[in-house]
Amino acid sequence: MLMLPVTLMMLFLLLISILMILSSSSMFSMWLALEINTISFTTIIHMHKTQESSESCIKYFLPQALGSSIFVFSMLFISLFPNSEIPTLSSLFAMAIKLGLPPFHHWFPNVASKIPWHKNIMLMTLQKIPPLFIIFHLSAPTYSILPFIFSSLLLGPIGGLNQTNLKQLLAFSSITHMGWMLSSYLLSNLLCFMYLTMYSFLISSLILSLKMKINSLNQLMLFSQTSSSKILFVFLLLSLAGLPPLTGFFPKWLVITMTQNPFITMMLIISAILNLFFYLRLLYPFLFLHSPFMFWIPPQMNLKTPILLWGSLFLLPVSMPLTLFFY
Template identity: 35%
Template sequence: MVIISTIFSLSSGHILGVWLGLELNMLSFISFSIQSKNFNEVEAGLKYFLIQALGSGFWLLGSFLFYLSMGSWFLFETIVDFNNLIGLENIFCMAKVIMMWGLFMKLGAFPIYFWVPSVMNEMSWFSCIILATWQKFIPLILLSYLIGPETFFLGIIVSVMSSLVGGVGGLNQTRLRVLMAYSSIGHLGWMIGLMYMSWIGVMVYYGVYFVVSLSVFLFLWLFEFSSFMQVTGWRMWGKSMLILFSLNFFSLAGLPPFLGFMSKWVALQAMVNSGSYFLGCGLLVGALMNLYYYTIVVMNVSVWGGVWVINNSTSMKFKFEYLIVFMFSMISITGLMFMNSIIGSSI
């Protein structure tokens, strides 16, 4: 249902049709995330509903102003001609800002970011995977149709501050769901900033983030980790799993030669070519703080002693789930080297 509502949102060029698709996507995700009827998950679903409903309200308000200025309900097919907007420029700009504000709320970008750690901390790992990856797809597509010179300053501020918040918020965190939530906010800042430079770069960044974060989330979900106290127990599982888990986090941090480095490389190259040095520096500061707490996780795994006792239900016997985790981990770790070999052979 989540996938169907996503397709419906993007296939409809009508602004109200997009709004309906966003609502269907929200309701389907909430019904999916609270199937276990756990109190914490129900509370998280209610928080998610309230913030998403508020974002939808902003989108709906902006859509009416958009129609007032443009005389059209079709966002994707409307060609903006400022010669025909004499006297309506302020309404048009206000409509775009309000619609972007609603999308920023739905994405969990600065300054309405506080709901993301709170919601993810109370959800299951599988719901966290969907929220951190797939649920970003529709708002990012819609943002690409709203960006422009009149919203450049707003987008840059939201981008840089989201990256910094994602870095600062993850410091001194012991709960892995909260840490991954702030990591998601930090990467979202990169995608928003890159959107003003290269749309293809945004798709590359999103695709790489999707694969790399999925490999990390699958590790945490499969072994039901929730805090550093449990992660240190990985020392009891041998060096091979320890190394695989650590390399996935380094890939998420964007270190070479892992696949996660490709997204940072594409983004920085686009920013340098466009002369956006302030944006690049701000995003790099946030990324360095992300790298710090990723390294703390790896230190917990590699150096400090573990006190967690492994349950029988999560024994290291061969399962199909372990094969999926291993496959995504290999893509995350060796993807960049594989792509370089393809590009090098084609030149």
């Protein structure tokens, strides 16, 4: 009975910590908000008190604590080396650990595979906002961000190629999208925020369309076989993959067309193609394989599907004006 009040309180603290970071101007207040954010989300992970939740709680807390410690030391470096880039670079490394960017990414898929789907939504959306905003505040030099961009664009698709666990597969997909977000950050903070917003909308819609009951590729055969369910799931998945003319294509198109460095552009295109490959792997068992055990199928979806699930198509009128705005 105490779980609901505690959960609501932790969610409230989580949102307050995000708002504190967005409104902070000093590194100390940002660090304080980061600690509140870490404690609240760690408590949310451990709420069910199972062996998996305890394991994921430790795996999440240790990298976050390490990132916060490095961030504190970077504040000390500012007083010792006021004109040096050491504080900025150390703070960037701290945020890379918190975001799960390669080569500090190993905790991210492990935690994602152990926690429920609704907590994965928070891990892949809300928990990206504080570290990204601190990176905006740091104004880190381009040469320090490029290694994280290239490693995310390569290791994300490669890590997802041999995955059968859906949670880990979407975690590696999230790492790939972080490479796109950092590439958009080099162009414009507003473009990065737009990419994060659209990605959060699409990944939340995709997870909700799975009804939070499917954890592996084999279980996609047991998904509802109604035509409306198939159409919605396919469009959401292809939109997340960035296939034109769906919503997820427009932020990627903006990043590619606005990037002046041909090497970064080539890396973005290769990463998008590899990413599309393992998204299509999800569609194969869903569209072409059928389970003989029809009584295992979750309850069918109808045309009263939640509004979020239609976002892959209906956000097109919103995406086009934003595209024209950036040009």
